[in-house]
Amino acid sequence: MLIRSRAPLRISFAGGGTDVHPYPKLKGGCVLSATIDRYAYVTISPRSDAHLSVHSLDYGIKANYRLDKKIVYDGELDLIKATFRVMKIKKGCDLFIHSDAPPGSGLGASSTMVVATIGAIAKWHGLTLSSYQISELAYQIERVELKISGGMQDQYAATFGGFNYIEFLDASTVVNPLRIEQAYINELNYKLLLCYTGRTRLSANIVKRQTEAFVSGEKKVLDSLDGLKQIAIEMKNQLLVGKINQFGAVMDKAWQYKKKLDKAITNKNIDRLYRAAKSKGAISGKILGAGGGGYLLLFCNFKRKHEVADTLQSMGGEIVPFSFTTSGLETWRADK
Numbered sequence: 001m002l003i004r005s006r007a008p009l010r011i012s013f014a015g016g017g018t019d020v021h022p023y024p025k026l027k028g029g030c031v032l033s034a035t036i037d038r039y040a041y042v043t044i045s046p047r048s049d050a051h052l053s054v055h056s057l058d059y060g061i062k063a064n065y066r067l068d069k070k071i072v073y074d075g076e077l078d079l080i081k082a083t084f085r086v087m088k089i090k091k092g093c094d095l096f097i098h099s100d101a102p103p104g105s106g107l108g109a110s111s112t113m114v115v116a117t118i119g120a121i122a123k124w125h126g127l128t129l130s131s132y133q134i135s136e137l138a139y140q141i142e143r144v145e146l147k148i149s150g151g152m153q154d155q156y157a158a159t160f161g162g163f164n165y166i167e168f169l170d171a172s173t174v175v176n177p178l179r180i181e182q183a184y185i186n187e188l189n190y191k192l193l194l195c196y197t198g199r200t201r202l203s204a205n206i207v208k209r210q211t212e213a214f215v216s217g218e219k220k221v222l223d224s225l226d227g228l229k230q231i232a233i234e235m236k237n238q239l240l241v242g243k244i245n246q247f248g249a250v251m252d253k254a255w256q257y258k259k260k261l262d263k264a265i266t267n268k269n270i271d272r273l274y275r276a277a278k279s280k281g282a283i284s285g286k287i288l289g290a291g292g293g294g295y296l297l298l299f300c301n302f303k304r305k306h307e308v309a310d311t312l313q314s315m316g317g318e319i320v321p322f323s324f325t326t327s328g329l330e331t332w333r334a335d336k
Contacts, residue, residue: 003044005120005331008035009100009107010157011194011297012288014254015232017261018225019151020207023214024168027225031153032232032239034163036322038100040112042120045336047092054080057098067092073146079110082145083117086137089125105196106289108154114138115158115329123331134329135159135173149208161328165236184242185324191248193282193298193308196318197273206292210261224260231257248299252284258291265291273317280307295320 010033018029047053050068054077055061063077067090071081080095097117103110115138122129129137138155142148156166156175163178163185213221231254238247259266270287273296277285281304288295296317300308309319 001046002334002336003046003120003124003331004334005042005116005123005329006039007112007116007119007158007329008161008325008327009038009040009109009112010035010154011107012153012157013232013251014235015228016151016153016289017210017258018229018232019153019166019168020149020211022211023225024152025170027229028170029168029225030229030232031151031166031168032164032236033153033157033166035157035161035325035328036107037325038107038320038322040099040109040116040158041097042113042116043096044120044124045094045096046124047094049092050090051092052081052084053092053094055094055096057096058102078146079114079142080117082141083114083121086141086145087118087121089121091125093124095120101295104289104294106287106291106294108158108289110148111138111142111150111154112158114141115155119329119331123333131159131328132173132175135175149205149211151207157328159329162326163239163324165232178236178240180239181242184239184244187242187244188239188247189322189324191244191300191302191305193277193300193305193312194320194322195273195277195296195298195309195312196320197270197287197293197296198316198318206262206264209264213262220260224257227257228254248283250284251286251297251299255284255286258286262291267292269293270296273312273315276311276315277308280304280311282308 012033015031019031023029052065052067054063071085099109101107101109118134135156139152160175163180165176167174235247277298281301282298285298288297
């Protein structure tokens, strides 16, 4: 018997950065995001020994570990190793992982893979974990166990799924699922364009510098984070009542704030693609995730969306079709 899981990747519209401590503790953060039909997948095939054999189907990597011995973090599949260590799993298995987007691309792929791994292990061992418990466990594995700099939104988005307004408070995180009319979702999907820039980045470095600037009281960063929080609230309210054009227009303002958080959030290639997209009919846009590369999200004039797509592809970008999803983490059993 095989145990499988999948968790959806996400698009973050606004508020990213306000989910990174210590901002939530001091001011309270919030993020508006939605999951899409791109996933991180995990398959577990139980073994009768204490060997963990991890197969990365994306990169053709196979690595073997002993769960009855100390697990060492050395940069090789550390997210998987840390998940088994924190969850205290001693039974061996063959574990197969695959993602529809690479780590560092801005869709929350790393956190989503951790969520999918937790889900598969919980299904395998018959553990009953709430969505909040899974999200918090994923956060602990990444940010506490592995000490990877980053925020909290990805773990909750992948676990809960759908359109969410997530509040990050001093002592808790609250996920507010948004009840949005399907017509509004369809219209938003119709006007959005997702373009892979062909480059990934190490988001932890950007987040670390952003955090240091906030702690040191750098006014530009403080004001930008406050601005991003207000825009997340504004965009949430616009989306709920179907003001899709206003929603799209504000995204550009969010991008201007985001660029002020760290100089590495944008670069010549991103700026070049963004300028070209706007010249062909894009109204607004932003780089997803921490920045520096990955996916560029664009809100377009629907009559010229094809022109924007053709231009970006001619410049080396890859247009990625997507739809929004309502489901979060899913697990099931399958025959071998």
